[in-house]
Amino acid sequence: MSMNFNRRTFLKAASGATALPLLGHVRHARAATSRVVVVGGGFAGATAAKYVAQWGGPGVSVSLVEPDATHVSCILSNLVLNDRVKYAALGFNHSMLHQRYGVELVRDRAVAADPVAGKLDLASGSTLAFDRLIVAPGIGFDPVPGLGTPALQAMVPHAWIAGSQTLTLRDQLMKMANGTTVILTIPKAPYRCPPGPYERACVIADYLKRKKPRSKIVVLDANPVIQAEPSAFLNAFNVLYAGRLEYVPNAEVVRVSFEGSRRVAWVRNGASEIAYRCDVLNHIPRNTAAPLVHHLGLANVGGRWAGVDPLSFESAVAPNIHVIGDAQGTGLPKAGHIANCEAKVCADAVVRMLNGWPIDEPARLSSLVLNSACYSPITYTTASWLNAVFAYDAGSGLMKRVDASFGEAERHSTKNFEQMFKWAERLFDDTFA
Amino acid sequence: MQKMGKSVALALCAWSALALAAPEDDRLLASQCLGCHAADRTGRGGFDRLTGETAAEIAEEMIEMRAKSGAKNIMHLQARGYDDDQIQRIAQWFAVNAGSPVSGRSGDDDEDESEHRAKAKSASGRRVSPTTRR
Structure with a gap:
């Protein structure tokens, strides 16, 4: 062999x-x-x-x-x-x-x-x-009460592992009527891709703005604050998508139910639950x-x-x-x-x-430097970015963020949108080729 | 005379720091650049291609990026994750190991890219680009 x-x-x-x-x-x-x-x-x-x-x-x-x-x-x-x-x-x-x-x-x-x-x-x-x-x-993913069968799971895609669910969610967004509501839920950190859910909120809000202008998106975040690129996403939520995107922090979805064709996301509120109703539910369960x-x-x-x-x-x-x-x-x-x-x-x-x-050996320890760069689309033509370098820290024995390297783009731009594709194409090449 | 002595001492320091690291250490350190920069003829995508430059040129550019003030830039922040010794080791590695440049010049990756794309067969099978605006 x-x-x-x-x-x-x-x-x-x-x-x-x-x-x-x-x-x-x-x-x-x-x-x-x-x-x-x-x-x-x-x-x-x-x-x-x-x-x-x-x-x-x-x-x-x-x-x-x-x-x-x-x-x-x-x-x-x-x-x-x-x-x-x-x-x-x-x-x-x-x-x-x-x-x-x-x-x-x-x-x-x-x-x-x-x-x-x-x-x-x-x-x-x-x-x-x-x-x-x-x-x-x-x-x-943690199991979601109310989504016990594959058929129900397919109706409420997470699309957080890219694949068929990505297409399911796309199709649901394309088919939804103008004036109806989308809900996107964000799980407690840590989860895959810290800026990813906020980026998705922007992409969907931008799509609604252009194609379904009477529709809105509600973002239910299990976390108390935006987890990455707070400046870019706060600006997008409060200015670009004002009146179209509602951001709700500390909103942990504990179960999902159905009322006819509508979906209900139940959010914990002390000992009780608050119902959020929508037509397309993109629930990302806890990772x-x-x-x-x-x-x-x-x-x-x-x-x-x-x-x-x-x-x-x-x-x-x-x-x-x-x-x-x-x-x-x-x-x-x-x-x-x-x-x-x-x-x-x-x-x-x-x-x-x-x-x-x-x-x-010391020379190897000083070679343990890891890069994390990523671009996030904010609109159909613009993107922002986030950067951090992590290095081995002998004191703690951990990989630690180098604070001087940490930052986000000052503004979203078309240049960043173009660079996003150069960045991704290179990373794809270094990984798969 | 004193000045000369100082620069020899500095050179010796730099040399000894470089000599302590085995090729495997430098290879690991340098490999992390390849997520954003191609360093051979066929690598696709990314920013300035790390080919056809001397160690001094690469180090100088990276130190310049690190010092750059004004508008925020990803490479400025990336460079701030590295100390002088690490930058020298990375520069040395690419100067020795990177392929020759795709075109006669380097530093203008846009031109490199278009020429490169026209000639090279896709490594990962396709180019990823946005759809036209609708």
């Missing part, structure tokens, strides 16, 4: 590669000595597979376990809702990871792992052996690590997220298993750009650990 894999890899590399991978090695036909398995083909997992393969060189084989042929990017997916970006443009397969870096693609679902024996069980019944396992399955992380017993942070060593993203509770991306519980924001950065730190640590090298 591993011999075939390496021969195939070598033939691909010898015949096709037009670009030598930057910062990497050319792979040679030599039996692999170490096996790394990555679970999940999103921003964290795809980047990890690519960089372990590059940096590990010919002595490391990498397999990527992902049941879906196409990963749909959450980044830019709010712009599908107002038809500003084509849904198909956000789908990425993993073929480049195979062709360029020799990553073996395994279309299957991980169901169980034994970290000591180094075995990953797959839904198909087969097993993959690993020396190190990188788990990057993304988020899951937690994806079910696989819970199933593997890795969710030791508040029972919701996977605790990890920030130097390696190795699980705090299971040796040889690393958790990166939105499922990890370091306190780093949960978002695609920083997931790509976490994956590189993890890939570097995995390669060092496979070689028996230390991961805590």
Whole structure:
């Protein structure tokens, strides 16, 4: 198996590669000595597979376990809702990871792992052996009372994992009558993409303003304040969308019900509940690590997220298993750009650990700098942005935000809107190609 | 004479800081730039391409960005996340490891991009761009 894999890899590399991978090695036909398995083909997992393969060189084989042929990017997916970006443009397969870096693609679902024996069980019944396992399955959701069946869940899409629900929500917005109401709910932090829900509120409000001018959107936020880019979003809510967007802080939705074609979001109010009625309900339930992380017993942070060593993203509770991306519980924001950065730190640590090298030398610690940049559309033609750099802090042993690097755009602009696409395209390329 | 001694001492300091970091350390540090900057001929999207520049040029630009006052800019804030030693290591890494420039000049990524896009086959399969306004 591993011999075939390496021969195939070598033939691909010898015949096709037009670009030598930057910062990497050319792979040679030599039996692999170490096996790394990555679970999940999103921003964290795809980047990890690519960089372990590059940096590990010919002595490391990498397999990527992902049941879906196409990963749909959450980044830019709010712009599908107002038809500003084509849904198909956000789908990425993993073929480049195979062709360029020799990553073996395994279309299957991980169901169980034994970290000591180094075995990953797959839904198909087969097993993959690993020396190190990188788990990057993304988020899951708390169950919502009133939405117990898949049919009901499809009527009230979260669209917080991009995919078919993104299209469902878009279609509901397109079909709603002028004069009817949309409700968007925001879960308690931490959740995936801190500015994301506020950005979505803006995109929907802008769509209503242009296409359904008698309609309005109500934003029910379980948090006491706006969680990211407060200046940009407060200005948008209070000025651009005044009279069209109602923002309600401290509004935690505890259940959902139906009255004919209308949806009701019930908000906790002391011992009682307040009903908010609407025609389109985009309820984003409280986020937690994806079910696989819970199933593997890795969710030791508040029972919701996977605790990890920030130097390696190795699980705090299971040796040889690393958790990166939105499922990890370091306190780093949960978002695609920083997931790509976490994956590189993890890939570097995995390669060092496979070689028996230390991961805590001063020069490495000073190389643990992670970037988080993102652009948020505010209108059909303008966007704002948010920036932060995170670095390892020896005093606390944590990844800490560098405050001097933290800030948001002074105003939303068409230039930012154009730059948003350059930024996203580059991040897609660094992750999937 | 004293001035010269000082600059030699500074150079030695810089050298020793660089020498302490193994190539793997610099590679990790530099790799995080690739989320926003391509550093080879085929990489798509992003801002100024990090090809065809000397370490001194890259470091100078980054230090300039870090010091820049006035209108807020993402790269200004990004640069503020790095100290001088980290900037030198990043600059050195790209000067040695980045590919040659796509066109004869660098720094104008818009021109680089259009030329590059016309020639290069899409790496990630497609270009992501907004639909026309409706």
